[in-house]
Amino acid sequence: MNTLGRHILAEIYGCSEDILNNVKRIEQIMVDSALEAGAEVREVAFHKFSPQGVSGVVVISESHLTIHTWPELGYAAVDVFTCGDKINPWDACNHLTEKFNAKHMTATEVKRGFFEEPVKVANL
Numbered sequence: 621m622n623t624l625g626r627h628i629l630a631e632i633y634g635c636s637e638d639i640l641n642n643v644k645r646i647e648q649i650m651v652d653s654a655l656e657a658g659a660e661v662r663e664v665a666f667h668k669f670s671p672q673g674v675s676g677v678v679v680i681s682e683s684h685l686t687i688h689t690w691p692e693l694g695y696a697a698v699d700v701f702t703c704g705d706k707i708n709p710w711d712a713c714n715h716l717t718e719k720f721n722a723k724h725m726t727a728t729e730v731k732r733g734f735f736e737e738p739v740k741v742a743n744l
Contacts, residue, residue, distance in 0.1 A: 624733025625683060625703035630713045632696040634723025641691035643668035643676075649719045650678045654685055657711040659702065682707045687716075696720060701732070 639645055647666045654661050659680040666676030672692055678685040683701040690696075698716055700709040709729075717725040 622735045622737070623731040624735070625701060625731075626709050627699065627701040627730040627732050628709045628713050628727050629730065630696075630698040630700070630716070630725055630727040632698060632717055632720055632722045632725045633694060635689075635694045635696055635720035637691045637694060639720055640674065640689040640694070640696060641668075641672050643674045646674045646687065646689065647676060649716060650676060650685055650687060652719070653700075653712040653715040654678050654680050656715040657700075657702070657707050657709065659707050659712070680707075685712060694723075696722075703733075 639649075643666050647664060651661055651664060659682050661678060661680055663679040664676065666674060668674055673689050675688045676686070680702070682703050684699070686699045688697045696716075698713065700712045702709045713725065713727055
């Protein structure tokens with residue numbers, strides 16, 4: 621059985637509150653994580669909530685990385701979805717965990733787009 625991509629749903633705990641509440645720093649870490657995994661960054665959009673929290677997306681040629689943070693809890697919910705087999709989404713998750721100074725990360729990998737026959741995906 622072939623799949624189009626891999627989707628990591630990560631729960632990152634014990635993170636630095638200062639990092640999780642800094643929209644510019646979160647954006648840079650997310651972009652760096654995509655690049656660390658070998659992805660090609662296309663667009664980024666991030667928003668700082670009041671009084672705290674950040675949400676954002678990094679659109680990559682291979683799909684996307686998203687985040688929502690709860691700085692007061694030291695928690696970040698992260699999705700990393702990559703299509704094809706050239707990019708390893710775990711590389712991005714591990715980079716994020718390290719840069720957030722996290723104490724713990726749990727994650728689930730979901731295979732996306734099941735096909736019985738090999739599928740040629742353009743530009744991946």
